[in-house]
Amino acid sequence: MKILLHSQVAAPSLLGRYRFAQQRLREAGIDSEIRTGVEVDFVGANSDVIVSHNWIPDEVRQLPIVRCFGGKELTRPDHLTLLASLGFPTMEWTTVPDLAAALALFDSWNVERLILKRSFTGGGHGFHVLTRNQPSYTAWNFERDVICREVNPECGRVYKAELFGGKLMLGFVLKKESLATRLFTPDECPDGCRQLVTYREANERPDERHREAWEFTEAETAALEALSVVLTQQGFGYVSVDLMRRADGQLVAIELNTGSVTSWWSETFPFVRERFTNALLNLVQQN
Numbered sequence: 001m002k003i004l005l006h007s008q009v010a011a012p013s014l015l016g017r018y019r020f021a022q023q024r025l026r027e028a029g030i031d032s033e034i035r036t037g038v039e040v041d042f043v044g045a046n047s048d049v050i051v052s053h054n055w056i057p058d059e060v061r062q063l064p065i066v067r068c069f070g071g072k073e074l075t076r077p078d079h080l081t082l083l084a085s086l087g088f089p090t091m092e093w094t095t096v097p098d099l100a101a102a103l104a105l106f107d108s109w110n111v112e113r114l115i116l117k118r119s120f121t122g123g124g125h126g127f128h129v130l131t132r133n134q135p136s137y138t139a140w141n142f143e144r145d146v147i148c149r150e151v152n153p154e155c156g157r158v159y160k161a162e163l164f165g166g167k168l169m170l171g172f173v174l175k176k177e178s179l180a181t182r183l184f185t186p187d188e189c190p191d192g193c194r195q196l197v198t199y200r201e202a203n204e205r206p207d208e209r210h211r212e213a214w215e216f217t218e219a220e221t222a223a224l225e226a227l228s229v230v231l232t233q234q235g236f237g238y239v240s241v242d243l244m245r246r247a248d249g250q251l252v253a254i255e256l257n258t259g260s261v262t263s264w265w266s267e268t269f270p271f272v273r274e275r276f277t278n279a280l281l282n283l284v285q286q287n
Contacts, residue, residue: 003032003284004044006070007053009260010036013267014053020273021280028281040070049284051237055259061235069165069237069283071259075119075144079256083241088227089252091244093117093148099137102147106132109149113179116193119144122260128193129179138192151244151252154178159214159243159251162266163228165279168221169238170266171214213269220251232283238276 003025005018018034025032035043041060044050050060052070061068074082080090092109096102105114118126118140126145128138156176162169176182182197189195216224224241231239240262242255266272 001030001048001284002046003030003280004040004047004050004052005032005034006040006043006050007036008039009053011263014263016267017263017273017276021277024277024281025284028285030281030284044068051280053238053260053263056235056237068235069232070235071237071239072235073120074258076117076146076255077119077144079258080146080253083227083253083256086227086230088223089250091148091151091252091254093146095142095144095146097142102130103137105147105149111149113150113153115148115150115179116140117146117148117255122257129183129196131183131194134189134192134194136189136192148254150179151254152178152247153180154247155245156182157244158254159216159245161216161224161241161243162238162261162272163224163231163241164238164276165232165283166225166229167275167279168216168224168228169272169275169279170269171216171221172211172265173214174211175209211265216251 005021007014015034015036022032022034033047040050040052040054040056044060044066045063047066050056050066050068050070052068054071055073056068056070060066077095080093083090094105096105102114106112112132114130116128116130116138130137156178158174158176159171160174161171179196184195184197187195227241228239236258238261240257241253242257243251244254245251
């Protein structure tokens with residue numbers, strides 16, 4: 001058996017995780033190779049199992065005898081629909097056919113703010129706030145971008161759960177304030193988007209002042225790991241679920257990240273490498 005550990009970017013933190021896993025695989029008598037800097041379709045054909053930090057295209061997934069665990073190129077509506085179909089609660093969201101339908105949501109949802117989340121973006125770059133008093137509104141893709149309402153207008157904290165192979169790798173929280181307190185006032189809405197005060201200084205990597213490790217409850221952990229089991233069965237690899245807590249305390253998913261999940265923060269916790277390796281060994285040793 002040969003295992004391919006793949007990433008298009010040779011991030012030191014991710015390489016450390018892969019090398020740790022490679023040593024454990026070697027001790028178990030399993031051959032493995034780490035490849036970075038190339039597309040997975042160039043290097044995956046001779047492998048029995050592919051674990052990629054990035055998206056794995058359909059043509060690679062359809063190769064004979066190869067099992068793949070990596071990202072799938074899905075839109076935000078696809079991700080949220082998938083989560084709901086698996087019984088995992090999500091935020092209230094919708095797609096709209098045009099701008100007029102989006103603006104009508106202010107009244108039908110009885111809200112002062114709408115959130116626009118674009119597909120195929122990362123690091124918060126696809127997140128925009130729309131308000132009633134904007135002089136202009138930004139354009140977006142009505143089929144693949146979503147409009148949602150605030151989960152809890154009183155709290156902006158985002159909880160993240162990193163999952164792989166049916167196990168919780170790490171939980172942490174981004175200590176953000178509510179949207180209402182982060183909106184610039186006054187704001188001329190450049191490009192049709194309300195501007196947000198960032199929860200950290202520009203160009204500054206968030207550290208323990210902005211995030212911290214988080215322990216989910218036993219019930220929440222069980223629900224997240226059950227979700228990971230099914231996602232793994234569908235060929236997803238290392239994923240992260242972004243969650244917020246409703247006013248009644250219920251965690252709901254606001255986003256599913258299936259490729260290029262941030263690794264540097266995870267690797268500050270040595271147990272993540274151990275958990276990843278144990279989950280990987282369990283996967284590849286299954287018949």
